[in-house]
Amino acid sequence: MSVTRINKFEAKDGIADSLHGFLRSIVPLIGRSQGCEPCQVLRSRDNPNRFVVIEAWASVSAHEAAVKNISSGEMNEVMHLLASPPSGSYYEP
16 A cells, blocks of 8 residues: 655754755655655755655555665754754655
8 A cells, every 4th residue: 555754953043054955865766766766855944944855655565665865964963953852753645
């Protein structure tokens, strides 16, 4: 069954453009993952420090396998940009 994963991120003040750039840079990596359907980064119009990454997947297990393709170095790179830990949930039609 297909699922949608919605991930939420909030940048520290003054560095939202850096977080936006990072999130946009990983979209191609995610998009090449087996089982990934469309993936996009959206920035809040009300608060430009807030972002969501919306990913469509063939299954939860396909998403979980793809997460392993993001290196710990890349994750460490983004953590200093965040005002709070990222969050995410799966949604079904």
